[in-house]
Amino acid sequence: MTDLPFGFNPSDDPEGRRDRDNPSERPEGSSGANPFGFSGGMPPGGMPPGMPPGGMPPGFDMNQLGQMFSQLGQMFSQASQGGGGPVNYDLAKQLAFQHLDSQGRRESPTSAQRTAASDAVRLAELWLDESTTLPVGARLVEVWSAKQWVEQSLPTWQRLCDPVVQRISAAWIETLPEEAKQAAGPLLNMLGQMGGMAYGSQLGGALGQLGAEVLSATEIGLPLGKEGVAALLPANIERFTGGLERPAHEVLVFLAAREAAHHRLFTHVSWLRQGLFGAVEEFSQGIRVDVSAMEDLATKIDPSNPASLEEAMRSGLLEPERTPAQQQALVRLETLLALVEGWIDVVVGDAVGERLPGADALRETLRRRRASGGPAEQTFATLVGLDLRPRQLRAAATLWRGLSDRHGKEARDALWDHPDLLPTAEDLAEPVEFVERFGAQRGELDDPLAALEAARRRKEGRPDSAGATGGSAGAGESGGTTSSDGSEGDRPQRGQGTDRDDD
Template sequence: MDFLRSARVVSEAAGSGVVDWDRAAAAAKESTDPGSIALTSAEREGYATDVRDANARLREVAGIDFDVPASIEVQNRHHWIDASAGTFRRVMAPIEATASGVPWSPVRDLSRIANTGSMAFALGFLARNVLGQYDPLLLADEPDADHGLYFVHPNIVRVASMLDVETPRFRRWIAFHEVTHAAEFGAAPWLPEYLESRVERGVDGLSSGGFDPAAFAELQTAMTAVEGYAELLMDRAFDGEYADLRRKLDARRGGGGPVQRLARRLLGLGLKRRQYERGAAFFSHVADARGIEAASVVWDSPDFLPTDDEIENPAAWITRVDP
């Protein structure tokens, strides 16, 4: 890792956009050790087995039909940065388009450097902490492109050691979690378009100098459902004891040193933790009252997504939807 070289790359940000994406990714990689993905044959087979077993177990428990993404990658941190820079770039495209019509000025160049540095920081921090990711390819140029399932192997090995758990067991836990997201999007073919429309409305509003609170509220509520349902399936489907994993991971989500806590706050990761907690409580109540298949009804239609008020009052959702 070379933070000085990373800063130098950021200072060279150029182009006509709000962010110099190539330099943002390059700077993030300069400040981030890629880690090793020199897997043994047992490790490689372990990932494949975990995904396959999670697929079968989740179908059995949830009673929903879905396909695991064709693209399953074991990545290092630099691979993750390259993949995720493309995602951020797609989301920012409306703002980039608006900014392209603004006349040149020295302030604009300074703003581009600052934005590129902020994006490099975000990509680097996340690359050092993300364990696995299901990528539904929101806002992709090719709507029918294969979704992706990624595992950041160096982070899985490092965090398993930090938590004092066996790496194969921890890897399996992460595989189950990410396959639950594949299950959600597979069971709800309308979900990517629903999320895309809210992202586009929100970003379009920002790019025109406004703000669409309804779009962001709907996006936040939908993501609370996505994260909460995944937590429910993890609790009901994982084929082993997990209480210690849950406790240690919850502590990790809120732990770390002052810099890490500040970074999580700036990147909105505290909000993501709140999504886990609220969503998990909602779906646990529904599953306890009506069964896990009743909870899965949420993916039948966007009309069945809980409102923000219903997340706090699951009985109201049950009364409205009557699963």
């Protein structure tokens, strides 16, 4: 076999010396300026108008053609070396880095930035101690470049994307007739690899855009980094601060407070991570493919135009139909994201409100930033069908504020002890009503089993029972005991909830 790529120039004169040294030995109509071993014979009917004798159009750059084939070879190589998962994350990382390089985002954090970030988080932790009962959750403070954010967050994106993309790939194959599956044979595996490349390409572009904008490890509401590691992106924060009329140190402390508050929540509410990721996994399990949409897709893709496939993916033609069970999972995910962001908004506001003059303006700026969603978030929503924006952020903030003002931070934070105690989507629709009802039922918090039973009754549409004790089911899920006096120490310890993914 020849060592040349794709079998080009398979002659016994690989260096083309015969054509170059003795033009009379060239095939008729060929030119010595034609590399890669392509035949330069005259096409039927003669050369097209304006075509030079060598058979190449004017301005054709053979170097660019060689680069194109080289990149194509790399793509096929990456397809077989992408880790064997449903998405080619090596390709996603490479494309994200290329996007960041193209924007000049090659900054490396300096020692001064590391010191400033550590001091800001340390100060924020002192202030947060006064506004929440949850203890410090960040054990380490780091500063990341945009590329470091991509590397550190990629495992979490993999956990989010894998179940969705894997189920979509399986659903497409399930729609094929059995005869087609047998005829395709190994081709199905190749299609899976190419699909992994397509998803990796879109994910890489989204991560590249997010990496150029994101301000901290938890800004989008998910714990993207390692547990207990608070991370800020100083270069992105400086660009963000440039569009504001606030001192740089004030913005840094405000963002550090939000990062630290997120870690208090994700570290000490043990079921919260699984609650978020479990909703994504439940969403993926219900994926079904609309066969008629697949047939319609075939008529909209031009085989001669590779960009038409990418355009189809962006337009949503490849999105599977959504089932009622999936819609319920999405509602739970959006509600939980809103509750997290609303709690952060209230707790950080209480911690820094009287200490940072521009705190209210910064809170509103970040609210709008999260609510609007950038092109990267839209790309991710199209890719896996999930919108990671907290749509009910303001309602959640109103609810947590009402609980804080009327019942105190201890009662407010106690709702995180178990997912069944948290407000539902219906509660966010009427946050003031929930606060009033919470006041009437506040005594239940002294009896966690009764509180769980009452929460289940409300979710099931049954009337509350003042004498409910929760029974054995409640005992099995709370993991705690109740003393005769209902003392604070006998409530389940915060962070000891179950791994249930319903809220």
